[in-house]
Amino acid sequence: MHGHAHHDHDHAHGHAAPADRRYAIAIGLNxxxxxxxxxxxxxxxxxxxxxxxxxxxxxxxxLALAGGAAWLAKREASAQRTYGFSKATVLAALANALVxxxxxxxxxxxxxGRLFAPEATQPLFIMAVAAIGVLIxxxxxxxxxxxxxxxxxxxxxxxxxxxDAGVSAAVIVAGAAIYFTGLAWIDxxxxxxxxxxxxWGTWGLLRESLDLALDAAPANIDVVKVRDYLAAAxxxxxxxxxxxxxxxxxxxxxxxxxxxxxxxxxxFLAAVSAGITQTFGIAHVTLxxxxxxxxxxxxx
Numbered sequence: 001m002h003g004h005a006h007h008d009h010d011h012a013h014g015h016a017a018p019a020d021r022r023y024a025i026a027i028g029l030n031x032x033x034x035x036x037x038x039x040x041x042x043x044x045x046x047x048x049x050x051x052x053x054x055x056x057x058x059x060x061x062x063l064a065l066a067g068g069a070a071w072l073a074k075r076e077a078s079a080q081r082t083y084g085f086s087k088a089t090v091l092a093a094l095a096n097a098l099v100x101x102x103x104x105x106x107x108x109x110x111x112x113g114r115l116f117a118p119e120a121t122q123p124l125f126i127m128a129v130a131a132i133g134v135l136i137x138x139x140x141x142x143x144x145x146x147x148x149x150x151x152x153x154x155x156x157x158x159x160x161x162x163x164d165a166g167v168s169a170a171v172i173v174a175g176a177a178i179y180f181t182g183l184a185w186i187d188x189x190x191x192x193x194x195x196x197x198x199x200w201g202t203w204g205l206l207r208e209s210l211d212l213a214l215d216a217a218p219a220n221i222d223v224v225k226v227r228d229y230l231a232a233a234x235x236x237x238x239x240x241x242x243x244x245x246x247x248x249x250x251x252x253x254x255x256x257x258x259x260x261x262x263x264x265x266x267x268f269l270a271a272v273s274a275g276i277t278q279t280f281g282i283a284h285v286t287l288x289x290x291x292x293x294x295x296x297x298x299x300x
Contacts, residue, residue: 022143023067026161030060033136040129044122048171048187049129051110055167056133058103059160062096066157069093086248090212096156097206100163104195104202107167111191118184127175133168137161156205163198170194217244218252221280226254229279233272235260238293244282253284264289 034056041049069092072085141161144154174187208219217223223244230239238259247253254276258264273285 023063023070023157026140026143026157027060027063027067029136029140030056030063030161030164033133034060037129037133040125044125044129045119046121046126047110047114047119048121048174048191049126051107051191052130052133052164052167052171055103055107056137056164058099058106059164062099062160063157065092065095065099066154083247086251087246089248090209090246093156093205093209094213096160097202097209100156100160100202101199101206104199107191108195111188111195114188115185115192118188120184121175121178121187123175123179127172127179130168130171130175134165134172137165137168141165156209159202159205163202166197167191167194212246215245218246221252221282226276226280226282229276230256230258230272233258233260233275234268235262235264237261240293241288247284251284252280252282253286254282255286255288257288257290259290259293261291263291 034053037049037053037056041047041053066089069085069088072088075085077084138161141158144158144161170190170193171187174190177186177190178184212218221244223242226244227239227242230236230242236258240257240259242254242256244252244254258272260268269287269289272287276282276285
């Protein structure tokens with residue numbers, strides 16, 4: 001006997017705006033700032049501003065990926081794509097993490113070059129432009145504050161914007177230090193420190209999105225506890241073929257075979273499915289009831 005339940009379970013309460021609007025606003029703001037920062041970097045002869053502009057441009061591309069994935073995830077399933085496009089959010093998060101790592105590599109290369117061959121800049125002008133960057137990137141990050149804990153795609157966008165704000169803040173500090181001390185090497189030194197912090201924060205996103213792309217269980221779901229919960233259901237003597245994975249960045253799913261000698265009716269299946277949803281946040285639950293454990297079951 002099979003049982004299937006799909007409960008509406010919202011993991012991202014309190015979104016400030018619909019996903020498509022948030023991404024559109026973020027892309028517009030940051031694309032405009034990239035143009036301003038590039039012009040300012042050329043005017044001030046500042047490689048720090050130019051590298052920060054390149055970093056912001058990579059984030060615009062990352063936001064475009066994330067926004068496109070969020071749009072795709074809303075499309076209905078078809079006869080060929082039975083899960084729809086929900087997995088696009090996971091793939092976008094993975095691409096987002098890789099883009100961020102690549103951007104850090106570019107900043108690292110530029111910072112090392114400037115460390116050994118510093119150039120004269122206009123620190124006050126650099127500080128003013130970077131301050132605008134902190135405001136824009138900080139405000140954009142707040143758009144993705146809600147929902148970041150349960151959606152790896154939203155978390156990727158949030159980390160991108162937060163890292164940009166950190167880079168811009170570091171540029172302000174570097175500009176002030178250069179202005180008061182005249183030591184040009186301070187700028188690339190701070191850039192190296194910021195890159196290290198960004199990579200540290202990105203590692204978790206990269207690992208989680210890669211795991212989800214490989215159909216691993218979401219990090220916030222303890223599969224052992226899920227198995228124990230199912231095994232403790234009334235009349236269940238064994239649990240096998242238990243699988244927990246993510247159909248999308250915020251759509252965990254579960255399938256399992258339950259051995260129950262007395263069988264199971266709709267009421268039993270509904271109760272167990274509802275319990276899984278309420279306890280573990282897994283809204284897409286498919287259960288199969290078996291009266292006896294099969295001898296050929298490798299997972300039993």
